[in-house]
Structure formats: C-alpha cells, structure tokens
Amino acid sequence: MNGIHYVLHRIHHGENEAAKELLRMAERQQTEHEVHHVARDLASWSQEHLNLLAKHAANFDLDLDDHADTPNGITSQLRETLANAIGPRPEPALLLLEDLRHLYLRTSENSLAWEMLAQLAQAKHERGLLALSEECHPQTLRQIRWANTMIKTQTPQALASL
Amino acid sequence: MAHSASTPPRIRDPWGERTPYGPAQSWPARVDQHLVVDEGAVERWVPTASLLHSNGDAMDIAVADGRIVGVRGRHGDRVNRGRLDVKDLYGWQANNSADRLTRPLVRGEDGLAPSDWDSAMGLVVQRSRDLLDSDGPGSLGFYTTGQLFAEEYYTLTTIARAGIGTGHLDGNTRLCTATAGEALKETFGSDGQPASYSDVDHADVIALFGHNVAETQPVLWMRILDRLAGGDPPKLLVVDPRRTPVATRAEIHLAPRPGTNLALLNALLHELIEHDLIDHNYLNRHTVGFAELAKQVEHCTPEWAAKICEMPAEDVRQAAWLLGSAQRLLCTVLQGVYQSHQATAAAVQVNNLVLLRGMLGRPGCGVLQMNGQPTAQNTRECGANGDLPGFRNWENAQHIAELAKIWNVDPLQIPHYGPPTHAMQIFRYAEQGSLKFLWITGTNPAVSLPELARIRSILSRDELFVVVQDIFLTETAQLADVVLPAATWGEKTGVFTNADRTVHLSEKAIEPPGDARPDLDILLDYARRMDFRDQDGGPLISWSDPESAYAAWQRCSAGRPCDYTDISYADLRSEGGIQWGGERLYTDGDFPAAPDECESYGRDLITGASVEQTEYRALNPAGKAVIKAAEFFPLHEDASSDYPFQLITGRTIYHFHTRTKTARAPELHAAAPDVWVELCAEDAESLAVAEGDLVDVVSPRGRIRARVRVTAIRRGTVFVPFHYGYWDTTGAAPPDDAPGRAANELTVTDWDPVSKQPLFKTSAARIDKVQP
Numbered sequence: 001m002n003g004i005h006y007v008l009h010r011i012h013h014g015e016n017e018a019a020k021e022l023l024r025m026a027e028r029q030q031t032e033h034e035v036h037h038v039a040r041d042l043a044s045w046s047q048e049h050l051n052l053l054a055k056h057a058a059n060f061d062l063d064l065d066d067h068a069d070t071p072n073g074i075t076s077q078l079r080e081t082l083a084n085a086i087g088p089r090p091e092p093a094l095l096l097l098e099d100l101r102h103l104y105l106r107t108s109e110n111s112l113a114w115e116m117l118a119q120l121a122q123a124k125h126e127r128g129l130l131a132l133s134e135e136c137h138p139q140t141l142r143q144i145r146w147a148n149t150m151i152k153t154q155t156p157q158a159l160a161s162l
Numbered sequence: 163m164a165h166s167a168s169t170p171p172r173i174r175d176p177w178g179e180r181t182p183y184g185p186a187q188s189w190p191a192r193v194d195q196h197l198v199v200d201e202g203a204v205e206r207w208v209p210t211a212s213l214l215h216s217n218g219d220a221m222d223i224a225v226a227d228g229r230i231v232g233v234r235g236r237h238g239d240r241v242n243r244g245r246l247d248v249k250d251l252y253g254w255q256a257n258n259s260a261d262r263l264t265r266p267l268v269r270g271e272d273g274l275a276p277s278d279w280d281s282a283m284g285l286v287v288q289r290s291r292d293l294l295d296s297d298g299p300g301s302l303g304f305y306t307t308g309q310l311f312a313e314e315y316y317t318l319t320t321i322a323r324a325g326i327g328t329g330h331l332d333g334n335t336r337l338c339t340a341t342a343g344e345a346l347k348e349t350f351g352s353d354g355q356p357a358s359y360s361d362v363d364h365a366d367v368i369a370l371f372g373h374n375v376a377e378t379q380p381v382l383w384m385r386i387l388d389r390l391a392g393g394d395p396p397k398l399l400v401v402d403p404r405r406t407p408v409a410t411r412a413e414i415h416l417a418p419r420p421g422t423n424l425a426l427l428n429a430l431l432h433e434l435i436e437h438d439l440i441d442h443n444y445l446n447r448h449t450v451g452f453a454e455l456a457k458q459v460e461h462c463t464p465e466w467a468a469k470i471c472e473m474p475a476e477d478v479r480q481a482a483w484l485l486g487s488a489q490r491l492l493c494t495v496l497q498g499v500y501q502s503h504q505a506t507a508a509a510v511q512v513n514n515l516v517l518l519r520g521m522l523g524r525p526g527c528g529v530l531q532m533n534g535q536p537t538a539q540n541t542r543e544c545g546a547n548g549d550l551p552g553f554r555n556w557e558n559a560q561h562i563a564e565l566a567k568i569w570n571v572d573p574l575q576i577p578h579y580g581p582p583t584h585a586m587q588i589f590r591y592a593e594q595g596s597l598k599f600l601w602i603t604g605t606n607p608a609v610s611l612p613e614l615a616r617i618r619s620i621l622s623r624d625e626l627f628v629v630v631q632d633i634f635l636t637e638t639a640q641l642a643d644v645v646l647p648a649a650t651w652g653e654k655t656g657v658f659t660n661a662d663r664t665v666h667l668s669e670k671a672i673e674p675p676g677d678a679r680p681d682l683d684i685l686l687d688y689a690r691r692m693d694f695r696d697q698d699g700g701p702l703i704s705w706s707d708p709e710s711a712y713a714a715w716q717r718c719s720a721g722r723p724c725d726y727t728d729i730s731y732a733d734l735r736s737e738g739g740i741q742w743g744g745e746r747l748y749t750d751g752d753f754p755a756a757p758d759e760c761e762s763y764g765r766d767l768i769t770g771a772s773v774e775q776t777e778y779r780a781l782n783p784a785g786k787a788v789i790k791a792a793e794f795f796p797l798h799e800d801a802s803s804d805y806p807f808q809l810i811t812g813r814t815i816y817h818f819h820t821r822t823k824t825a826r827a828p829e830l831h832a833a834a835p836d837v838w839v840e841l842c843a844e845d846a847e848s849l850a851v852a853e854g855d856l857v858d859v860v861s862p863r864g865r866i867r868a869r870v871r872v873t874a875i876r877r878g879t880v881f882v883p884f885h886y887g888y889w890d891t892t893g894a895a896p897p898d899d900a901p902g903r904a905a906n907e908l909t910v911t912d913w914d915p916v917s918k919q920p921l922f923k924t925s926a927a928r929i930d931k932v933q934p
Contacts, residue, residue, distance in 0.1 A: 032590070033911045034918075037798045038769060044795075093594060145771035152772075153580045156329075160300050161596035 004060050004129070007117045012053050012064045014110040018143065019046035019068035021106055025099045032096055035150065042146060043068075045139040056132050093158035097151065104147035110140045165833075172196075173833045176248040176815050177376070177384050182392035186364055186525070189385055193244035196251040197224055197232030204231065208671035211241075211658065211739070213309060213651040214249040214818040216339075216533035217379040218660020220739055221246060223254065223652050223671040230254050230652055230672060239738045241359060241664050247380045249818055252830050254652065256823035257672070262633055263647035264676025274635075274645060279677065279687075282644050286601075287691045289627045293599050294326070299577075303330030303588045303597050306546050307604035308338060308535025311656025311668065312726075313711035314681045315537075315544035316718065317703065318603070319551055321685060324569040325694035325702050329577035330597060332548050333541040334605040336585040337920055338534025341500035343542050343549070344917035345509035345531055347762040348790055349517070351755025351782075352553045353542055354723045356516075356747045357492060357528025359662045362386055362396075364526025367488035369399040371512055372423065372498015373532060376407035377815040379661070383408070399484050401426065402498055403810065404840070404881060405874035414481050417876045418471035420808045421503035421797040421924050427511035428794065429467030430482045432459040434518055439486030441520025448751035449517055450782050451789035458791035470794060490526030491519055497534065497812065502923040506916035507767040507792035514789050523749035530661065535819075537658040543724045544715060548582040548918065551715075552722035553754075553761040556581060557775055560758065568718050570696035581772075584918035585611075586911070593620045601629040603681060604648065608637035608894060609820040609887035612909035612920050613863050614902070618895055631684060634822050637887045640894035648681050649674035655708045656682065657734065663741045665726070667734035682711060723747075723754045748787075756785030767792035770915030797924055799910050805861060805926035807845075807880045811905040812923075817885040825890060837903045839868040840881040841929070846872045849929055858930040864907030867932065880927060882908070 022043035029035040047068055054066035114137035121129035165174045172178060172194075181190040197204065207222040220239030224232040233254055235244040266282035267274040293301045304322050306315065315333075322331040343353045350356065362368065362385045376383040389395055390411060400412035401423070409415040418426045434440055435456055445452050464475035464482075471478075485491065493516055499508050513529055521527035533539055545551035554561035556578045566573040583591070589611070591597035600621075611617045621628055621641040630642035633650045653674040659665045674680070679687075686706065694702035705711045709731055719726045729740050754760060763778035765771060767790055773781075782788055801808050816833040817824040824830045839859050841849070851857055855870045859882060868882060875881055882905040888895055896902035910925045 031593070033586070034770075034913060034915060037912050038915050040798070041768065041795050093596070142766055142769055142771065145766065146769040149769075149771040156577075156579055157300055157583075157591055157596055160298060 003120055004124070004126070005062055007113060007120055008053060008057050008060070008062055008064065011110065011113040011117060012050065012057070014106065014113055015046045015049045015053065016065070016068050018103070018106050018110055019043045019050065021103055022046065025103065028099065029096055031092070035096065038146065042143050045143065049136045049139070052132060052136065056128060059128070093154065097154060097158055100147050100151045100154070104144060104151065107140055107143040107147060111137065111144060114140055170829055172248050172251055173829055176380055177387060178245070180391045181388050183388055184393035185366070189243050189363060189388060191237050191243040193235050193237050194246040194251065195232065195234040199226055199231045206671070207234065208652070208669050209236065209735070210651065210668035210671070211660070211666035212247060212250045213536045214253050214823065215247055215379060216535055216538060216661045217241065217247065217381050218536065218658070218662070218664050218666060218739065219246055219250060219381050220666055221250060225671050228672055230257050236738060241660060241662070241739055242381045245381045245384055248815060249824055249830060252827040253818070253823050255828070256826040257650065257652055259634070259826045261635070262675045262678065263635060263645065264678055265647060266677070267645035269643045274640070274642070282646060283687060283691055285644055286629055286688065289599055290326070290692060297598060299327040300330065301597055302326050302328050302599040303583070303591070305585060305588060305600060305602045305605065305607065306331070306333045306541065308333055308335045308533070308538035308541050309604050310537060310681050311654070311658050311708070312537070312540040312544055312715055313656045313708050314685060315540050315546035316551065316715040317682060317685045317689070317711055319545045320569060320703055321689055321694065323545070323576050324571045325689060325692060327575050327577060329580065330583040330588050330591065331546060332583065332585040332588060333538070333546050334585065334607070334610060335535060335538040335541040335547050336918060337610060338497070338500070339538040339542065340547070340584070340919040341505040341509050341914060341917040342495070342531035342533060344506045345513060348506065348510050348764050348767070348788065349513035350748065350753045350787055351760035351785060352723050353549070353761055354553070354743060354747055354754070355530060355661060355663050356522060357530050357662070358741070358745045359385065360745060361492045361526050361528055362389060364490050365396045365492040366490045366526065367399065367484055367492070368396050369485060369491065369493045370408055371401045371493065371495045372500070372502065373494045373496035374402060374404070374406040374408055374498070374812070375494065377813055378496060378534070379532070380815055397484060399481055403876040403879050414477065414484055416473060416477055416481055418473055419876070420810050420879055422471040422794070423499050423502055423508040424504040424511065424792060425462070425467045425470040425794040426478065427508055427515070428459045428462035429464050429478050430485060431455065431511060431514060431518065432462040433464065433479060433482030434486050434515070435459065437486060440518045444520030444751070445518065449787045449789050451791070455514060455789050455791040458793060485515065485519070488519070488521070490524070491516065491521040492526060492528055492530070494530040494532055496532040498923065500919055501921055503797050503921060504792065504795060505914035505919055505921065510767060510790050510792070517787055517789060523746050523751065528746060533661040536660070539659040539661065539663070543659070543719070548584045549761070550582070552719045553724060554722070555761050555763070557763060557772070558758070569702065570698060570700070571702070572697055586913050586918060586920060589617065589620055592623070592626050595625055598625055599627045601631070602638060603631045606636045606638045606820040606822065606887070608641060609904050609906065610884070612906055612922065613911045614904055614906045615864060616911065631681060633678070635889070636820065636822055637889055637894045646684055647676065647678040648684065649678050654680035654682065657712055659742070663743055664739040665729055665734065665742060666739050667731055682708060753785060753787050755782060755787060757783065759785065764788065764790070765916045767916055768795065798912050799924055799926050801878065801926050805928045807878060807927045807929065809859065809861065809908060809925040809927040810879060810881050810923040811884040811909065812881060814883050814885065817883070819885065820887050821885045822889070837866065837868045837883060837886040837905070838871045839929070840871045840873045840875050842875050842877050843872050844877055846870060849931060851929070851931055856932040858901050858932055859908060859927050860930055861908035861925050861927045863910065865901045866903050866905065866907050867901040868903065880929065884922065
C-alpha cells in the first residue's frame with residue numbers, strides 16, 4: 001500500500017458511507033420533508049465523487065467501486081413504514097438530530113481526507129488528483145454546512161420541548 | 163368560460179379598452195367604475211387601494227346608507243391611473259355578505275357555538291399563559307397572511323417576538339413571495355423591489371418569467387397592452403408552460419418542461435457570456451462573483467438546456483439574442499419560478515441577468531420580483547414572516563440590539579438563535595406535538611397549503627389549540643377551537659404597500675358587521691390581557707389605534723432600507739400612493755449589501771445552508787451585488803409510469819386565493835364557478851376525453867374531480883386552479899372516500915430549501931376518466 005492508495009481508499013470508504021447515510025436518512029425522515037428531499041440531492045454528490053474516484057484510482061492500479069452500496073431493500077421498506085408510523089410524535093426530532101450529527105461527523109472526516117489528498121497530490125506533482133480534490137472537496141464542505149445549519153435550526157425546538 | 167349575453171362586459175373582456183401610448187410618454191388615465199346605485203345617491207367616496215391582488219391599484223369606495231355601493235379607480239394615482247381589476251369592480255360585495263362572521267365562536271361538545279369577546283379572548287389568554295408556564299414560548303405559534311395592514315403586522319410581530327418570545331411567526335406570504343424576498347436578499351443584500359411599474363413606460367424588451375401578469379396583476383398588464391398598442395412597442399419574452407394571454411402577445415414564447423427553469427436560465431446566461439453581450443464595466447464596478455457564474459454555466463449550451471427543458475435549442479438562442487440586444491430590459495418573475503423546483507436558484511439567475519446586462523436603476527431597466535398578495539410586502543417589512551422587522555438580519559448582533567432597544571426588552575427575549583421559523587416547519591412542529599397553540603389570522607391553510615389531508619389532520623389534533631381570526635367561516639375556521647370575527651378592507655384603517663413599493667392609506671368607510679372587530683383591535687386586546695411588559699415594567703405595546711401603531715412602525719423602520727419616517731398619514735391622504743425608496747432603487751449601483759447592513763449573509767442555493775458572517779465579510783467586504791451561481795438538479799418528484807403527467811397549479815383572473823371574497827360576488831362566481839383541469843389536445847385525445855368531460859386527477863396524495871378544458875398547454879402537463887375548496891359544497895373537507903375539488907389534495911409536501919416556499923408546480927399526477 002502506498003500513500004496514494006491509502007488516501008484514495010480512505011476517501012472512497014468515507015464517501016460510500018456518506019452516500020449510504022444520506023440515502024438512509026432520506027428514507028427514515030420521510031416526515032421531515034426538507035431533509036427527505038435535500039438528503040437525496042446531497043447523496044448524488046457523494047455518488048458522483050465515487051464515480052470520479054474510481055476513474056482516478058484506475059490510473060494507480062487500484063480497483064474501487066464506482067457507485068455506492070445500496071441500502072438493503074426489505075430493511076428500507078421497513079424504515080419507510082416505521083417513519084410514517086412514528087412521524088407525528090416528538091421523539092423523532094431527537095432521531096433526526098442524531099442522523100444529522102452522524103452526517104456532520106462523517107462528512108467532516110471526508111473533508112479531512114480530501115485535504116490529505118490535495119496535500120499529497122501537491123507533494124507528488126499529481127495534477128489529476130489535485131484537480132479531483134479541488135472539484136469534490138467544496139461539495140463535501142457544503143454537505144457539512146447543511147448538516148450544521150439543520151442542527152442549528154432544529155435543536156432548539158427538539159430539545160426545549162422535551 | 164362560456165359567457166352569455168347577460169355577462170358584464172368586463173367579465174368578458176377583463177382588460178377593457180386600450181389607451182395606447184409610446185415610449186417615455188405618460189400612461190393615459192382611464193377611470194373604471196362600478197356602482198349599484200345612481201351616482202347622485204353616493205354619500206361619500208372613501209380612499210383605499212385594492213386588497214384582491216398585489217398590484218396596489220388606488221380606488222375609492224362609494225358609501226350610501228352605511229353600506230358599500232360601489233368602487234371607482236383613482237384617476238391621479240401612479241399605479242393604475244384610474245383602472246381597476248375586474249375582481250375589484252365586483253369583489254367588494256363580499257363585505258355585505260349575509261354570512262359574515264359577526265360573533266366569536268367557541269368549540270364545545272357540539273362543535274363551534276356563538277360566544278362573546280370576553281369569553282373567547284379569556285380562553286385564548288388562558289391557553290397562552292398555561293402553555294408559557296408549562297412548555298415555554300416555543301409551544302406557541304402564529305400564522306398570518308398577506309392581507310392585513312402594516313400596523314397589524316407590526317403589532318403581531320411585537321407580540322410574538324418580544325411579548326411571547328417565540329420564533330414561530332410566519333405569513334402565508336411563504337406561499338407567494340418568500341422566494342421574491344429571498345432572491346432579493348441573495349443578490350442585493352436586502353429585500354426591496356429594485357424596479358418600478360413605470361419602467362413599463364420605457365422598456366424596449368420585457369421578459370416575464372413564470373409570470374402570467376394578465377391574470378395576476380391585470381392592471382399592470384393593461385399598461386403593457388397599452389404600450390403594445392402604441393408606437394414603438396416593447397417586445398415580450400414569455401416563459402410559461404401554458405399559452406397564457408401574455409404568451410399570445412409574445413415575440414418569443416418558451417414553454418420549458420415544469421421544474422427546469424434553472425436549466426433554461428443558465429443556458430440564457432451562457433449565451434450572453436459566450437457572445438459577450440454583457441456590461442463588463444458594470445460587473446467590475448458593482449458586483450462580485452461573476453467568475454463563479456461564468457464557470458458554472460460554461461457547459462450550459464442551448465443544446466444542453468434543450469434536452470432538459472424539452473424544447474428547441476434554437477428558441478433558447480433566439481431568446482438570449484432578444485435579451486442581449488435590449489437597450490432597456492425589464493425582467494419580471496412570479497409563481498412559475500417561485501413555486502417550482504429550484505425556486506430561489508432560478509429567481510437569482512434573473513437578477514444575474516439584469517446585472518450582467520447592467521440593466522438596473524435606469525428608466526425601463528430592472529427587475530420586478532413580484533408579490534402575490536396585496537400586503538405581502540408589509541408582512542415582509544414588518545417581520546411578520548420569517549424575517550425581522552425593518553429587514554434586520556437575525557445573525558447580526560447589532561441589528562438584534564437595535565430591535566431590543568426599540569422594544570425595550572432583553573435581546574435574549576427576541577429569538578435569534580436561528581432563522582425565524584417558516585410556515586411549513588411551524589405545521590411540522592404542530593404535527594410532532596411540540597407546538598400546541600396556533601393562531602391563524604386571515605388565511606385558509608386548509609385549502610392553500612400542500613397535501614391537504616395532512617394539513618386537516620394537523621389542524622384537527624386534540625393537542626393543538628387553534629385560533630382562527632377571519633371574516634368568514636372558512637374551511638380552516640371550521641376546524642378551530644376559537645373563531646374571532648374580524649373587520650376587513652373598508653371597515654378599518656391602515657397602510658399597505660404594493661409590489662413596486664407604493665404605499666397607500668386604506669381608510670375606514672363603513673362599520674364592520676355585528677361584533678366583528680379590526681384585526682389591530684383584536685391583537686391590542688390580546689396584548690392588554692396578556693399584560694406584556696418591557697424591561698422597565700412599562701407596557702410593551704404603547705400604541706392604541708392605527709395612527710399610533712403606524713408611528714411605532716415608522717420608528718422601527720428608521721434608517722433601514724424600507725424607511726417610512728417620511729411618509730405620514732397626512733402625506734398619503736394628500737398625495738395618494740407614495741413609493742418608499744423613490745421611483746427606482748440602486749440608481750447609483752450602491753446596494754444594501756455591506757456586511758453590517760445586509761438583511762442576510764445568504765444561503766447555499768442548492769442546500770439552503772447558511773453562509774457564515776465571517777465568510778460573507780471575506781466574500782463581499784464592500785457591499786456589492788452578489789452574483790450567485792447554481793447547478794441544475796433533477797426534479798424531486800417527476801412524472802412516472804403510474805403518474806405520467808406533471809401537475810402545476812395556479813390562478814384565474816376571476817378569483818383571489820381561496821375565493822372567500824370573490825366567490826361571494828355573483829359576477830365573479832358566475833365567471834368561474836367550479837374547478838377545472840387543463841390538458842392539451844393531444845393528451846385529451848390519447849385519454850379519449852373531450853372539453854367538458856369529468857375526469858379525476860390523481861396523485862400519490864389524493865384525488866379530485868374536475869371538468870376538462872382543452873387548451874394550448876405543454877404536452878404532458880396538466881393545470882388545475884388552486885382556488886376551490888369546500889366551504890360552499892361540503893364544509894371543511896370532501897366527504898370520506900369521495901374525490902375532492904381542492905388542487906392541494908394532490909400537491910407534494912416539498913419546499914425550496916433556500917426560501918422555504920412550497921413547490922405547488924412539481925407534482926406527478928394521472929388522469930382517470932370518469933364513466934358518465
């Protein structure tokens with residue numbers, strides 16, 4: 001394993017997890033309509049990152065999946081049913097905060113990984129990888145800011161009403 | 163619309179006779195009038211302006227025997243020069259309706275029963291106090307309208323934000339103008355309409371984006387029609403999936419697939435940049451962010467947009483050329499953009515268009531981000547929506563300190579730890595159960611919000627105490643715990659402001675019916691009974707009537723972009739309509755966008771995430787206009803094999819909102835008595851349905867029954883007007899298992915992440931033929 005393999009693996013794993021977490025969140029939060037819709041849009045960024053990562057990895061003899069694992073079908077149906085059943089109760093607001101907190105941490109990790117890739121790419125004069133990081137990293141930062149904004153907006157009501 | 167021989171002429175031809183004029187000439191007057199008595203029998207003419215749309219047409223109410231007997235447009239007013247919308251000619255009859263609410267109602271064992279003010283207000287106050295003690299201010303919320311007066315909004319804002327201390331106050335302006343306000347904030351730093359209606363007099367190209375002005379602001383359309391009939395007429399570019407009356411007069415009519423406005427706009431911007439039809443000098447001196455936009459739209463060729471919008475690339479090219487060759491370009495935007503996918507992102511690109519072309523602050527140049535409702539501008543200015551009064555920024559500690567000083571309260575009493583809660587989120591908190599008190603003033607969410615089955619179930623929750631203040635027993639009022647009878651236009655005094663910042667004073671002409679009271683009096687009574695205090699123990703609200711409430715609002719607005727201190731009741735009485743900020747804003751390219759002044763630091767146009775103050779200071783230290791770019795995203799709910807049509811909802815010229823007033827005017831009711839669905843001829847043929855047939859329109863949320871109108875709408879798109887509900891059929895809702903007639907039975911619960919405006923024009927639907 002060389003440094004490039006190490007960091008590409010790391011980002012790939014992180015983006016795969018972010019895509020899955022966002023899609024899971026969209027399913028779980030059917031009754032939180034903004035989260036439900038925007039999370040799917042944000043997942044598409046991570047999916048696109050995986051696609052680009054796979055292309056670049058091939059140049060370094062590294063085989064990475066170009067798309068995210070899909071959440072299990074039956075489980076996801078169950079999640080939807082559950083979301084609609086518990087939608088009108090206050091506790092789900094806490095589950096939403098937890099989902100957003102996890103996403104914030106996951107995407108922050110990814111941001112660090114993109115940073116590491118950019119640093120390494122400069123050290124090794126890998127222009128392609130530097131461009132890749134410059135293209136993808138801003139979208140990761142936007143995912144973080146979204147999670148942060150949603151946490152900021154949702155927290156007062158969720159916690160003050162307990 | 164079958165009209166008979168007895169149909170009044172203005173119902174048949176809502177825009178009336180032409181008074182042609184040429185560029186830079188003044189628009190000739192034409193006085194419209196409708197009286198049900200001889201003119202000699204009119205005892206008084208009382209000045210006001212229209213409350214049935216956002217155009218702000220000045221008019222006088224004719225009074226005889228203590229009743230309204232007609233109306234007349236005001237000859238000298240800058241907005242309408244005497245003309246009236248057909249709704250205004252006839253809509254006043256609603257004031258005289260026999261079924262006005264005249265007494266408070268309180269819910270008991272057998273439903274709503276007549277009560278008195280003391281008992282009803284006693285209940286409202288008791289529930290407010292109990293909840294403040296047990297659950298805190300976040301358990302109380304207020305949902306208001308775009309149809310009260312400035313004095314009333316400012317009082318409501320003071321009650322909610324400084325008295326109760328809740329962030330949960332919004333208006334139904336969320337449904338009509340939230341995107342207009344947000345787009346202006348994103349680009350210019352603050353709300354405030356840049357252009358003026360008088361720019362129609364000078365423009366050589368008028369581009370209307372999702373703006374069926376003929377039916378939403380008919381008097382503004384009369385002005386455009388008069389230019390079209392005069393010498394050297396302007397050319398119109400119209401973007402609308404329907405062949406509206408405006409589209410029939412267009413030089414170029416683009417009918418993109420619903421939900422793809424941003425793709426089209428990005429391609430238009432691409433063409434302007436590609437062919438260097440931009441004002442580099444203006445961009446360099448007055449804007450930041452152009453490089454980001456150029457990069458974003460680099461790949462957005464007409465061919466790229468043509469695939470997404472499903473329209474010819476050549477049309478995009480022609481439209482860009484028309485925009486690029488204009489000498490005086492006026493752009494207007496309304497619900498076709500605001501209530502569609504990527505609403506704010508698209509509305510902001512129209513701002514970018516005028517900035518790129520340097521078309522701002524000169525006669526005939528500018529942008530009108532329009533409003534839907536008559537007093538929506540005041541909801542926004544006074545902070546009765548998701549903003550703070552005077553276009554203050556909730557993230558700016560200095561702005562909060564100013565407000566706290568004006569109200570003489572601890573800054574912490576004013577919730578500013580997050581953006582004020584938007585309407586859809588207020589209803590979500592009620593659904594979750596953390597919001598237990600909702601006071602609704604002058605609006606009808608049981609017909610106007612998306613996914614009505616859900617809204618009705620929220621309003622019917624036992625745990626939610628619902629107060630409805632209105633003039634009729636609307637669908638929403640029927641679900642309330644307490645109903646408060648209000649006075650309306652003509653029965654109370656106050657100020658309101660139209661979509662081009664023209665302020666009018668609306669005077670009381672007659673007494674309200676029975677025990678009905680002005681909204682201001684009801685709110686002041688609540689404040690008195692709640693005994694709201696400032697931090698020195700004095701009364702929080704020191705005003706007691708419209709003029710003293712207005713004086714309080716003037717003090718609050720002082721020094722802000724919407725400064726009312728120079729516009730007094732006396733001025734409005736003597737001069738008629740007066741614009742705040744002058745005829746045009748930003749004439750010198752100076753914007754209220756400096757970090758210490760701006761109303762918002764902005765949001766991510768895709769995610770809605772807030773831009774942090776430090777980031778904004780770095781981006782825009784000099785307070786220039788901000789050019790923001792955004793990428794196209796696929797629709798959240800697209801047509802599918804089960805639901806092959808795209809459903810858009812909208813308006814007819816004959817009705818306003820949920821028809822509470824207009825359906826009580828016989829002429830307007832007869833002109834559009836029931837819901838319909840528009841289909842194109844090809845779709846009608848493939849469904850084997852014809853004009854007048856009954857069909858069911860079905861979405862994943864519900865089903866309605868409507869008669870078919872075959873029109874020149876885009877193929878694959880169906881249109882249903884949203885005005886129709888149940889108060890004149892089955893009550894608050896359709897009977898169990900029967901198809902409804904409210905378009906919002908069908909609409910998806912989804913909103914623009916930036917402006918939080920619900921998307922009424924992006925639902926999937928199918929058409930089921932009803933066997934006769």
